[in-house]
Amino acid sequence: xxxxxxxxxxxxxxxxxxxxxxxxxxxxxxxxxxxxxxxxxxxxxxxxxxxxxxxxxxxxxxxxxxxxxxxxxxxxxxxxxxxxxxxxxxxxxxxxxxxxxxxxxxxxxxxxxxxxxxxxxxxxxxxxxxxxxxxxxxxxxxxxxxxxxxxxxxxxxxxxxxxxxxxxxxxxxxxxxxxxxxxxxxxxxxxxxxxxxxxxxxxxxxxxxxxxxxxxxxxxxxxxxxxxxxxxxxxxxxxxxxxxxxxxxxxxxxxxxxxxxxxxxxxxxxxxxxxxxxxxxxxxxxxxxxxxxxxxxxxxxxxxxxxxxxxxxxxxxxxxxxxxxxxxxxxxxxxxxxxxxxxx
Numbered sequence: 001x002x003x004x005x006x007x008x009x010x011x012x013x014x015x016x017x018x019x020x021x022x023x024x025x026x027x028x029x030x031x032x033x034x035x036x037x038x039x040x041x042x043x044x045x046x047x048x049x050x051x052x053x054x055x056x057x058x059x060x061x062x063x064x065x066x067x068x069x070x071x072x073x074x075x076x077x078x079x080x081x082x083x084x085x086x087x088x089x090x091x092x093x094x095x096x097x098x099x100x101x102x103x104x105x106x107x108x109x110x111x112x113x114x115x116x117x118x119x120x121x122x123x124x125x126x127x128x129x130x131x132x133x134x135x136x137x138x139x140x141x142x143x144x145x146x147x148x149x150x151x152x153x154x155x156x157x158x159x160x161x162x163x164x165x166x167x168x169x170x171x172x173x174x175x176x177x178x179x180x181x182x183x184x185x186x187x188x189x190x191x192x193x194x195x196x197x198x199x200x201x202x203x204x205x206x207x208x209x210x211x212x213x214x215x216x217x218x219x220x221x222x223x224x225x226x227x228x229x230x231x232x233x234x235x236x237x238x239x240x241x242x243x244x245x246x247x248x249x250x251x252x253x254x255x256x257x258x259x260x261x262x263x264x265x266x267x268x269x270x271x272x273x274x275x276x277x278x279x280x281x282x283x284x285x286x287x288x289x290x291x292x293x294x295x296x297x298x299x300x301x302x303x304x305x306x307x308x309x310x311x312x313x314x315x316x317x318x319x320x321x322x323x324x325x326x327x328x329x330x331x332x333x334x335x336x337x338x339x340x341x342x343x344x
Contacts, residue, residue: 025073138284141297174255
């Protein structure tokens with residue numbers, strides 16, 4: 001499905017909402033048509049868009065599910081503040097709740113998220129879990145609030161000493177003041193790096209080594225791109241991220257908010273409340289080819305959180321499971337919804 005076809009199909013469902021802190025969000029809302037009346041909330045990650053959910057939106061729309069899919073803060077038709085302090089997880093969680101509550105749904109929705117959307121979903125679980133019927137995390141799992149301030153250098157040192165790699169070394173570049181412009185000027189290189197045919201090799205060399213991400217993109221290096229990124233997918237990515245009125249500053253602020261310590265106070269206060277557990281069903285898409293978001297990092301916190309956890313394994317799958325294995329993901333998620341949500 002091209003971006004134009006997606007907009008033709010779902011453009012009539014596009015809405016805007018001004019949140020309680022005065023930020024405008026654009027989102028798609030397709031009302032449920034099935035008798036069960038269940039709505040699915042889709043929270044995308046970095047550097048994605050509502051369009052990238054098209055396989056999932058089409059599949060579940062056809063089954064009569066309701067759909068809520070926002071452009072996350074900094075993306076698409078949603079506001080793109082330059083101040084990283086506005087991208088705290090608790091504040092964005094409240095934004096999402098404002099949208100959901102504005103729709104006055106008859107039934108509690110199911111929240112589904114990937115990557116940074118999954119990190120935000122974790123905060124929504126911390127603060128508003130009772131508002132949802134179930135939760136699904138793709139690649140990145142639940143991240144409990146930390147009682148300690150975030151220190152990127154310390155995290156990288158620990159990772160190197162204990163894992164043998166600097167798993168989030170790319171954060172150093174992504175949080176530099178000029179990273180957005182460098183990426184926009186070398187967008188082909190950026191896309192190749194995020195979506196290579198061989199994620200373990202390329203990410204191991206250029207994502208998980210300090211200085212390597214900046215060197216790769218600044219020098220406009222190229223590697224073979226994964227086949228799930230069709231010409232249509234690439235065109236949509238470029239328009240959403242580097243088109244007129246868009247840009248990478250907002251999306252990168254999700255990283256900067258963490259590195260600059262804007263989440264520290266909220267995290268510390270929430271951590272004082274102790275470990276969170278939820279009775280609702282939780283789904284996790286585990287992709288062992290995702291060397292940065294490996295299931296080994298996610299499963300411990302998820303098992304501590306969820307009394308009813310379903311793990312769907314995607315052997316060899318990388319970070320972008322909803323694109324790379326869309327058919328299996330849709331089927332596994334649909335089966336979980338049938339058995340754990342609709343049957344309850």
